[in-house]
Amino acid sequence: MSKYTNIPFVKYSATGNDFILIDNRSLGLTSEDADFFKRICQRRTSAGADGVLLIEESSKHDFRLRYFNADGSETECGNGARSAAHFVFSHGLPGSKMSFVFGEAVYEAEVDGSWVKLKMPTPRDLQETLGIVKENGFDEGGFIYIGVPHFVLFGKKIADLDLQKWGPEYRQHAAFQPAGANINFVEVLGDNKLRVRTYERGVENETLSCGTGCVASAYLAHLKKRTRYPTEIMTRGGNLKVSKDPQDQHFYLEGEVKAVYEAKFYQ
Amino acid sequence: MSKYTNIPFVKYSATGNDFILIDNRSLGLTSEDADFFKRICQRRTSAGADGVLLIEESSKHDFRLRYFNADGSETECGNGARSAAHFVFSHGLPGSKMSFVFGEAVYEAEVDGSWVKLKMPTPRDLQETLGIVKENGFDEGGFIYIGVPHFVLFGKKIADLDLQKWGPEYRQHAAFQPAGANINFVEVLGDNKLRVRTYERGVENETLSCGTGCVASAYLAHLKKRTRYPTEIMTRGGNLKVSKDPQDQHFYLEGEVKAVYEAKFYQ
CATH class of the missing domain: 3.10.310.10 (Diaminopimelate Epimerase; Chain A, domain 1)
Structure with missing residues (x-):
């Protein structure tokens, strides 16, 4: 016992x-x-x-x-x-x-x-970090904190991306130490639709979906790629929705x- | 409900x-x-x-x-x-x-x-299948049925072997169709000690250990490599022991x- x-x-x-x-x-x-x-x-x-x-x-x-x-x-x-x-x-x-x-x-x-x-919670600490994004040919991205530190990268054909290779590459990047960050790989599928895959700090692996990562991804997709809310997010584990209340400006994950x-x- | x-x-x-x-x-x-x-x-x-x-x-x-x-x-x-x-x-x-x-x-x-x-259960249907073993540079092996069809290959540095590559290669081999077989990769560590990793039919992936696969591996290691019983088996999930009763000739997994x-x- x-x-x-x-x-x-x-x-x-x-x-x-x-x-x-x-x-x-x-x-x-x-x-x-x-x-x-x-x-x-x-x-x-x-x-x-x-x-x-x-x-x-x-x-x-x-x-x-x-x-x-x-x-x-x-x-x-x-x-x-x-x-x-x-x-x-x-x-x-x-x-x-x-x-x-x-x-x-x-x-x-x-x-x-x-x-x-x-x-x-309200997103904060937005950082452009574009240099880090472009190191490996990703075209846009940035850092945002939503309860958890998140780094978001936009690319193409995310579904085929080798996250065992790219996840640790950014997870261990000097720019995010010592706290580290969850690393989100995002593909814009439409003006309110994204595909997101997340390599999670603490799990040290890809998870089938990450809620705060989806909000971070929708936030940066809106900023960088002009996508609209509510944003539908396709993850490996299923679909999530991120919306922004036009009045109180809060983000909702559902x-x-x-x-x-x-x-x-x-x- | x-x-x-x-x-x-x-x-x-x-x-x-x-x-x-x-x-x-x-x-x-x-x-x-x-x-x-x-x-x-x-x-x-x-x-x-x-x-x-x-x-x-x-x-x-x-x-x-x-x-x-x-x-x-x-x-x-x-x-x-x-x-x-x-x-x-x-x-x-x-x-x-x-x-x-x-x-x-x-x-x-x-x-x-x-x-x-x-x-x-008593092992049966021993097949040498040495041609298949040597196709990819493994040095010995064979097929045996112990409740489940098993193919056993002996090699070196099994701990580092890429089972995502080699498992499906043999799992789908024409010689084992249509039933297929569990594929066991075995390294002889001593005269009564083996390391075994198994790619399992039906799971279609490596499992952390396979009991019948350990018996099949000990059986073929004794035949081909002159190892002794009781045989200690190191798997990724822990240690198992395979013995053979000198009187009733039955195999025991523990x-x-x-x-x-x-x-x-x-x-």
Whole structure:
């Protein structure tokens, strides 16, 4: 019997970005349990996921959310926030609208069946970084921070791109150290349609979709390629939508999430 | 609510070869549910596993076992049989020794904590197939059937071999059609020690370990390379042991298994 025996969790998939969701209100898991988060995220030898989401108490909002990547590092995560909203609504939050503290920001979410719409923190720290973009023949791009640092590159035939090669190339680029960045490769498919593939810091691999990466990509596509909102985003795991409210100027990320199973950890 | 909502299962890992284990005695799942088996085996978008094991009633033995690969095809599986033995013992079989019907054969197993020893079906259909082995510079090998068709190749520096290239090359070789074969790449590390990596038919990818593949590899290493039993096998997922009983001449596969979590499927 370890400290983690019988911990209950729910596995979520949000367009293929997958999470272990834990109600941490009475468990008291902290960053000191990073080894457990790493272990349960291992595919094949354990449950397997991109990261672990913890639901905690908040005095001012409906709950507080924490997210630990598969490598144990703590960050924010758009698809994770959508999954957490669905979990909390499914487990008894009275209304379908909620607000929660996540990292440095307050997020708002609205759940409608399996569809979750998430109000994103305001993008900041835009950097042109065009020199870095052009180093390898990409034609446009830039850096933006939306809860997570993101570098966005525009190119052609993104579907065939070797992300095992190009992801680490930029992930480890001196310009983004020491924090690093998620690296998004974007192809403009139409005036409100993008294809996005993301190499994620902390997972250190391509994930099937990255929510904050899709918002970063839509933001830079609008700036650099004059695409329109709402922007439809095709990811390897499914489709997401990014919109911008013309009044409050906030960005919204929306799409389906799926609760896969509920479980108790054995070891 | 689908037919599969609330199906209980346990996830197992046997040296990294991972399984969804379902007590099928009252559920009545059959090969007609192959789409469900494929779906739940998908990593990221669902639970994720190499295959699904079904425990069923047997009139003559302790139980009957069926195994469906991640692609929905039915076969036998050594690491799966070891996990099933552990599951059945953990869920109330009185003794730690058991026999069960699996495919064409009767298997016997003995459970000691997390250690499971499995008596294998008798190897048959040995074929030298040396021409195929030498096509790409491998120095020895052959074909053997142990519940599953296996092709074994001996080479050097197997740890660095590109299985995404070499696995499909032999998996799709005309000599093994239409049934195909699991392809095992073997390096002799000592007179009773091997390194084995397996590209699995039905998973259509490398798995972290393959139980029947380890027995096939030990069998052919003894024949071709004069290695001794018991043979220690290093796989990417952990160590397994293959022995041969000097009296009954049966082969035994043994090693640890790990129950990761118990769960109810949601969708």
